[in-house]
Amino acid sequence: MSEHVPIPGITDLSVRALPSNVEAEQAVLGALLVNNDAYDRLSDFLFPEHFFDPLHAKIYEVAGGRIQKGQVVSPITLKPMFESDPGMAELGGPAYMLRLADAAISVFNVLDYGKIIYEMSIRRELIRLGEEISDKAGDFSDDEDAIGHIASAEQRLYSLAEKGRIEGGFKTFAQSVTTAVNVANAAYKRDGALAGLSTGLRDLDAKLGGLHRSDLLILAGRPSMGKTALATNIAFNVAKAYKQGEQEDGTIGTTDGGVVGFYSLEMSSEQLANRILAEQSEISSEKIRRGDLDEAEFRKFVEVARVIETKPLYIDDTPALTIGQVAARARRLKRRTGLDLLVIDYLQLLNGDGGARGNENRVQEISQITRGLKAIAKELDIPVIALSQLSRRVEDRDDKRPQLSDLRESGSIEQDADVVMFVYREEYYLSRTEPREGTQEHLAWIEAMEQVHSTAEVVIGKQRHGPIGIEKLHFDAQFTRFGDLARVERYE
Numbered sequence: 001m002s003e004h005v006p007i008p009g010i011t012d013l014s015v016r017a018l019p020s021n022v023e024a025e026q027a028v029l030g031a032l033l034v035n036n037d038a039y040d041r042l043s044d045f046l047f048p049e050h051f052f053d054p055l056h057a058k059i060y061e062v063a064g065g066r067i068q069k070g071q072v073v074s075p076i077t078l079k080p081m082f083e084s085d086p087g088m089a090e091l092g093g094p095a096y097m098l099r100l101a102d103a104a105i106s107v108f109n110v111l112d113y114g115k116i117i118y119e120m121s122i123r124r125e126l127i128r129l130g131e132e133i134s135d136k137a138g139d140f141s142d143d144e145d146a147i148g149h150i151a152s153a154e155q156r157l158y159s160l161a162e163k164g165r166i167e168g169g170f171k172t173f174a175q176s177v178t179t180a181v182n183v184a185n186a187a188y189k190r191d192g193a194l195a196g197l198s199t200g201l202r203d204l205d206a207k208l209g210g211l212h213r214s215d216l217l218i219l220a221g222r223p224s225m226g227k228t229a230l231a232t233n234i235a236f237n238v239a240k241a242y243k244q245g246e247q248e249d250g251t252i253g254t255t256d257g258g259v260v261g262f263y264s265l266e267m268s269s270e271q272l273a274n275r276i277l278a279e280q281s282e283i284s285s286e287k288i289r290r291g292d293l294d295e296a297e298f299r300k301f302v303e304v305a306r307v308i309e310t311k312p313l314y315i316d317d318t319p320a321l322t323i324g325q326v327a328a329r330a331r332r333l334k335r336r337t338g339l340d341l342l343v344i345d346y347l348q349l350l351n352g353d354g355g356a357r358g359n360e361n362r363v364q365e366i367s368q369i370t371r372g373l374k375a376i377a378k379e380l381d382i383p384v385i386a387l388s389q390l391s392r393r394v395e396d397r398d399d400k401r402p403q404l405s406d407l408r409e410s411g412s413i414e415q416d417a418d419v420v421m422f423v424y425r426e427e428y429y430l431s432r433t434e435p436r437e438g439t440q441e442h443l444a445w446i447e448a449m450e451q452v453h454s455t456a457e458v459v460i461g462k463q464r465h466g467p468i469g470i471e472k473l474h475f476d477a478q479f480t481r482f483g484d485l486a487r488v489e490r491y492e
């Protein structure tokens with residue numbers, strides 16, 4: 001039975017009855033004193049700070065410390081540590097622990113009682129947070145604006161939701177095998193035998209097996225290579241293919257394509273939409289920006305806009321987001337509309353949650369960001385594509401094809417990523433080396449340009465679950481669009 005009593009010493013909340021369940025705390029401690037194995041069932045999610053009664057929190061903390069050291073916990077072994085405790089004295093001294101042990105519940109029920117204690121603790125924290133939000137909203141001496149308060153409160157709410165999560169832990173091998181079989185079965189039934197989301201690019205899908213859930217994919221390249229264009233193409237291809245229906249387990253969910261969240265930290269949402277419109281309508285973005293369209297082009301432009309505005313592609317162009325804000329907004333989007341793919345353009349424009357600044361801390365901050373992106377991928381069970389810059393040393397080499405070592409702050413990025421891909425266009429570099437016309441070198445240059453014209457390479461430098469290598473794609477610079485290269489075997 002729950003008690004509702006104010007917490008002593010908290011004057012602002014003294015008028016409010018805070019939720020607690022002292023009886024559940026007594027039952028858990030009694031079980032722990034009788035059977036130390038109960039601690040193994042609780043220690044993954046229940047911590048001393050979750051207890052309402054300070055004495056109960058201290059008993060749980062001391063008992064847990066001893067059990068972790070392999071020492072026996074019982075009313076007798078704990079007695080010397082609490083003989084002079086004033087809280088224990090108010091309840092009759094160490095004999096109180098004997099009474100707890102006499103009223104012990106079965107170790108098989110201790111998990112349910114532990115969940116009650118945890119639930120009451122979270123409710124108390126919610127009340128405290130609500131009071132703090134109210135106080136801050138009325139404090140006009142604070143420099144932070146209302147929007148800042150909202151972001152701060154939202155981050156704390158999600159942090160509270162993650163604190164002491166009961167889910168998780170080891171799974172049996174049978175459970176893991178079942179999951180693996182289900183993934184393989186889905187791949188077998190899907191067109192192209194893909195295990196993950198299709199990028200809309202057949203050759204790239206063949207190399208990657210699609211975009212896999214819980215994977216962090218890094219897409220890197222030097223400026224003007226087309227990394228944002230490729231990421232935008234993939235994002236829209238996934239959203240365009242979106243279908244919802246009944247899944248094999250009977251639930252309603254995504255059956256093809258997916259809902260896409262796109263963090264555009266460099267370009268505005270209008271600029272990104274302009275790129276997609278140019279690609280889909282086959283009207284250059286330059287003509288769209290200038291409004292230099294004839295009647296037929298404008299009609300086609302409007303028609304395409306009406307079609308693509310219905311696709312589930314959500315763009316957030318807020319600059320200088322922290323990794324915590326990215327996670328919170330992604331969770332919110334998944335809760336409201338669903339979420340199957342997340343794209344970040346680009347990770348060096350994100351900030352860590354610690355507010356670290358300066359070159360000496362930047363490597364640590366990037367490490368925090370990449371770990372956070374991988375955590376988002378695992379938690380939301382979706383692929384995350386993060387774009388990344390490359391260092392300038394690429395330009396100093398004769399062979400400018402990127403390598404893993406060219407990643408800025410490469411250590412943490414390479415370590416946390418499941419896939420690292422580079423976009424490389426030989427045409428970009430070759431076009432800047434044109435020899436003098438009429439020379440033999442110029443003729444050779446023209447021949448070389450013809451070979452690489454409108455082609456791009458995706459260099460897969462790391463793939464945790466598959467092969468590395470190079471995949472060639474078609475690139476239409478006018479519409480910033482990637483596509484599959486024409487291959488003879490596809491027309492035979």
